[in-house]
Amino acid sequence: MNCRNTLGQILALSIAATLAGPIAEAGAQFGGIQAAQSPMSRIPDAKRTQREASDGEFPRVFGGVEAEKDAWPFQVGLLTSEMLDTNPDSQFDAQFCGGSLISPEWVLTAAHCLVDGSEPIPADVVTVLIKATALNEGVRIPAGEIVVHDGYSNSTLDNDIALIKLASPADAPTIALPQNDIESGVATVIGWGRMEDGNFPINLMQTEVDLKPNDSCNSGMKEIYRDDLAKFLWDFSPRLRLSGEDVEAATASIAATMGDPLTANMLCAGTESGARDACNGDSGGPLFIQSDDGLIQVGIVSWGDGPLDSEVACGHQNAFGVYTRISRYRDWISEKSGL
Ligand code: 4AZ
Numbered sequence: 058m059n060c061r062n063t064l065g066q067i068l069a070l071s072i073a074a075t076l077a078g079p080i081a082e083a084g085a086q087f088g089g090i091q092a093a094q095s096p097m098s099r100i101p102d103a104k105r106t107q108r109e110a111s112d113g114e115f116p117r118v119f120g121g122v123e124a125e126k127d128a129w130p131f132q133v134g135l136l137t138s139e140m141l142d143t144n145p146d147s148q149f150d151a152q153f154c155g156g157s158l159i160s161p162e163w164v165l166t167a168a169h170c171l172v173d174g175s176e177p178i179p180a181d182v183v184t185v186l187i188k189a190t191a192l193n194e195g196v197r198i199p200a201g202e203i204v205v206h207d208g209y210s211n212s213t214l215d216n217d218i219a220l221i222k223l224a225s226p227a228d229a230p231t232i233a234l235p236q237n238d239i240e241s242g243v244a245t246v247i248g249w250g251r252m253e254d255g256n257f258p259i260n261l262m263q264t265e266v267d268l269k270p271n272d273s274c275n276s277g278m279k280e281i282y283r284d285d286l287a288k289f290l291w292d293f294s295p296r297l298r299l300s301g302e303d304v305e306a307a308t309a310s311i312a313a314t315m316g317d318p319l320t321a322n323m324l325c326a327g328t329e330s331g332a333r334d335a336c337n338g339d340s341g342g343p344l345f346i347q348s349d350d351g352l353i354q355v356g357i358v359s360w361g362d363g364p365l366d367s368e369v370a371c372g373h374q375n376a377f378g379v380y381t382r383i384s385r386y387r388d389w390i391s392e393k394s395g396l
Pocket residue numbers: 088089096334335336337338339340358359360361362370371372377378379
C-alpha cells in the first residue's frame with residue numbers, strides 16, 4: 058500500500074468514526090437494519106401519519122396485489138393490545154407485524170417484532186389476529202407466551218426469529234416448514250406492510266420474489282453502503298482538504314474492509330429492479346414456496362436496506378429483501394415449541 062493510500066485510509070477511518078453517530082441516527086429513521094424504534098411503535102405511528110396526510114409522499118417500494126379472501130389462512134397479524142377497542146376498525150391501527158401459524162397454538166414471527174431494545178416485550182401487550190384477510194375482520198387471540206431467540210442481535214439482526222404461544226388454540230390452517238434448505242425458485246411473500254405508494258393497505262397483499270444466493274444481497278447492499286460512504290466523504294472533503302482522488306481512494310479502502318451484511322442464518326429474495334419487495338409492517342410474516350406437498354414457509358420477513366437519503370429501506374435496485382432462513386431453525390423451533 059502506498060503512502061497516499063494509507064493517509065487516505067486514516068482520514069477515512071477517522072471521518073467514519075465521527076460520522077458513526079449521524080449515520081446510525083439516519084439509519085434509524087429508515088426502518089432498515091439500524092431501526093432503533095420497534096415496529097410496535099413505528100408501524101402504528103406511520104399509519105397515523107398516513108391518515109393525517111392528504112396524499113402519500115413516499116416513493117414506490119413494493120409491487121403487490123390484493124390477496125383473495127382466505128387465500129393464506131395461516132397468516133396472522135400482530136396487534137398492539139392497548140390500541141384495540143371493540144371496533145374491528147381499530148385492528149388496522151394496531152397491526153405492527155405479521156406472523157404465521159405453524160400449529161394451532163404456535164405463531165412463528167421475527168424477533169425484532171417482539172423486542173424493545175434487546176428485551177422481549179411482555180406477552181400481554183400483543184394480540185394475535187387470525188382468519189383475517191382485511192384487517193377489520195378475523196378473530197383476536199391474546200398472546201400467552203413470547204419466546205425470542207437468545208442469539209438475536211439488534212445490530213446485525215442475526216437470529217431474527219421468535220415464537221408466540223397463543224393463550225388459546227387457533228381454529229385455522231397452519232403452514233408447513235422446510236425439511237431442508239431451498240436455494241432457488243420463486244416464492245410468495247404476504248403482509249399488510251407499506252406499499253409502493255407509501256400507504257398501508259387494509260387488505261392483505263401478496264407478491265412474488267425470486268430466491269437469490271446470499272451473495273446477491275451482500276454485493277447489492279455493499280454497493281449501496283459504498284455509495285453512501287463516498288457521498289459523506291465528498292461532503293466533508295473541503296474541510297479535510299481532500300481531493301476527489303483522495304475521496305475515491307478512501308472510499309475504496311474502507312469498502313474493501315466491509316463485512317458481509319448477511320449471515321448464513323439469513324436468506325436473500327427479491328427482484329433486481331426492486332419493484333417487488335416486502336416492506337415496513339410485513340416483518341414477521343411468511344415467505345413461502347409451492348411444493349408438490351403444498352405450501353412450505355422458507356423465510357420470515359426480516360429486514361432490508363437502501364441509500365440513506367431514501368425514505369424507506371424497500372424496493373431498491375439490487376438490494377433485495379432479507380429473510381430469516383427457517384431451515385436453520387428446525388431444532389430451535391422443536392426445542393421451544395415441542396413441534
Ligand atoms: C421493515 O422495516 C422491513 N425490503 C421489512 C422488510 C424489508 C425492509 C424493511 C425488505 O419491517
